[in-house]
Amino acid sequence: MAQIHHQIVVVGGGAAGITVAASLSRHSDVPLDIAVIDPADHHYYQPAFSLVGAGVCTLSETLRDEESLIPKDVSWIKARVRSFEPETKTVVLTSGNSVTYDYLVICPGLVCKWDAIAGLKDALGREGVCSNYAPDTVEYTWACLKALKPGAKALFTQPAMPIKCPGAPQKAAYLAADYLKRTGIRPHCEVRFFTQTPAIFGVPFYAKELVKVAAGHGIEVHTHHNLVEVDRRARRATFEIVGGDQQGARVSFAYDMLHVTPPQATPDCLKGSPVANAAGFVEVDAGSLQHVKYPEIFALGDAAATANSKTAAAVRRQAPVVVRNLLHLLRGEAVEASYDGYAACPLTTAYGKVLMAEFIYGGKPTPTLPLDPSKERYVNWAITKHGLPRLYWDYMLKGYESFPAHDTSYADPAA
Ligand SMILES: Cc1cc2nc3c(=O)[nH]c(=O)nc-3n(C[C@H](O)[C@H](O)[C@H](O)COP(=O)(O)OP(=O)(O)OC[C@H]3O[C@@H](n4cnc5c(N)ncnc54)[C@H](O)[C@@H]3O)c2cc1C
Structure with missing residues (x-):
């Protein structure tokens, strides 16, 4: 069976995997050897599925070829991961081949x-x-x-x-x-x-x-x-x-x-895995997203054992933390615990109306716009239908990081 090595291996080329790979290659001062492992031909902007189901947009508008999203300087290993062997820094593929790494990012989502x-x-x-x-x-x-x-x-x-x-x-x-x-x-x-x-x-x-x-x-x-x-x-x-x-x-x-x-549930590759907890989620620190046992491993997205809401919006905030921490490790510096659990759920409460539920760990509301977050609004619908897909395809998946900040000091007037 063949074995290859990459400096940084990313398992899963969905919202999280592509964002991390693109951001790493954009923000590193030195060239990195990065590989993304994912068997999928297609990549979907899943948040728009709620709109497809209501006839607001078409399925084809949510779809891109996976190949078109892999950054030019990143290798794509079109394969499925079967298991993780963290003691030998090895990822085993369903083909029986394996990939060794110096650093590993695990983000195969939920099935x-x-x-x-x-x-x-x-x-x-x-x-x-x-x-x-x-x-x-x-x-x-x-x-x-x-x-x-x-x-x-x-x-x-x-x-x-x-x-x-x-x-x-x-x-x-x-x-x-x-x-x-x-x-x-x-x-x-x-x-x-x-x-x-x-x-x-x-x-x-x-x-x-x-x-x-x-x-x-x-x-x-x-x-x-x-x-x-x-x-x-x-x-x-x-x-x-x-x-x-x-x-x-x-x-x-x-x-x-x-x-x-x-x-x-998380995919089978995490079932009973040494990198996962009993429920199959990758055990990482809630703030740094670094594995609690293997410091060279990070996880984010839906498969991470963090208590945030499983959303692409969470990935948007998690990816910069993982990327910065990997770059810190490469320079021999300490990691930072800067993910606050941010997630956003644009609740389409009617055609033309969205209640933008944004919150961090503990369920604290943290709106991005300076507006009462408990209200359904047309502006949130416009953001959900037009703004967020643009943000996803053209900024997040391309590795850009400067997004408007959410307000962590917001106080619920009724509390
Ligand atoms: C109906 C619906 C509505 C949603 N609405 C919203 C919303 O409004 N806002 C929002 O922010 N989020 C929303 N989401 C959630 C959002 O899509 C996910 O949270 C996000 O995609 C998670 O990113 P991820 O990279 O962890 O997983 P994914 O994007 O699902 O990617 C996982 C990738 O891992 C690959 N993979 C799986 N198993 C393996 C393996 N063994 N080896 C290698 N690769 C593997 C898969 O092929 C896939 O490409 C919605 C999702 C759905 C389904």
Whole structure:
């Protein structure tokens, strides 16, 4: 089996991997030997999937060839990682070949566990069962929405955390309710949102606003409800109650449209890995993103065991920290713990309206614009639809770092 060596190896060429590789090559004073390992042909701007599912933009607008995003001076190893052997600084590929490194950045994201829900794999993509969580199922969400008729029942589900963009499951419900309103049939349709979690959103400051948003749309919210089974033929979704007196009880609801957010996990290469915790997330320091046991390893993005919300916005703030710390190590300097847990979730509460939920570790709201962050606004919609994709493709993935700062001194007037 072949073995090659690179000075810096980045596992995963998604939002995090490309940003780190591009930023490293842009900001280093000396030439670096960097390789990105990723088997994917395509790279998607996943945050726009919520808009694709609501007919606001097309899937092709979210897509680029992976090759076009790999910086010129970075090697692309088009392969899948099978395992990590940190004691020998080796990454093993599924081909059996291996890659050794001086420094390693781990960011293979999260994968959807469609199999974790009985009957879902068979049901998905037909007869009203859709999901914004994958490129091959997201366009069907829009088809399902357009097909709803008076009397329709539309259900939206959210599994246990962590998932990519914890706000995305409810965004789908709000856009659907607003679409039905605009087509005049909202009063004749039922829209329900089911979440495994005890609250509609994990940050209380925003959750209290989102409860009002859901009520304004007439959406019935069912917390503590975890989707466990989809019966395609009967068109019924079954939920298990999580917590409380009814713990473990099952309830089922008929649907005409079922938007499923699947349970998610890190890829198999992290299962039982010496670099990961028991849940499969890479164990790094929350501030420096350096591995707690192997100082030459860093992790960021959805696969890192940090308590931030799993978003591309978090990656935008994490990548400069990883890059600076790698450059510090290369110069023999100490690392800095400067990631504050920033994440942002643009909650599309209707067509033309977004509540921009920005926060750091501990759920402290940290808005970027000097405006009340608890309000739905058109300007946030414009930023989400036009500004953030530009920021992603033309700045973040190209390794630029100067983005507007979030306000860490913001105080909740109601607190
Ligand atoms: C429906 C939806 C809506 C979202 N909305 C928002 C939003 O509004 N705002 C926001 O900021 N974020 C949003 N996100 C989340 C955002 O897309 C992710 O947080 C972000 O992409 C995480 O970056 P990452 O690099 O960790 O993972 P990814 O971008 O998913 O990239 C992971 C990469 O690793 C590769 N990989 C996987 N396994 C291996 C392996 N074994 N070996 C090598 N490579 C591997 C994959 O091919 C992939 O290219 C949304 C996501 C979804 C699905």
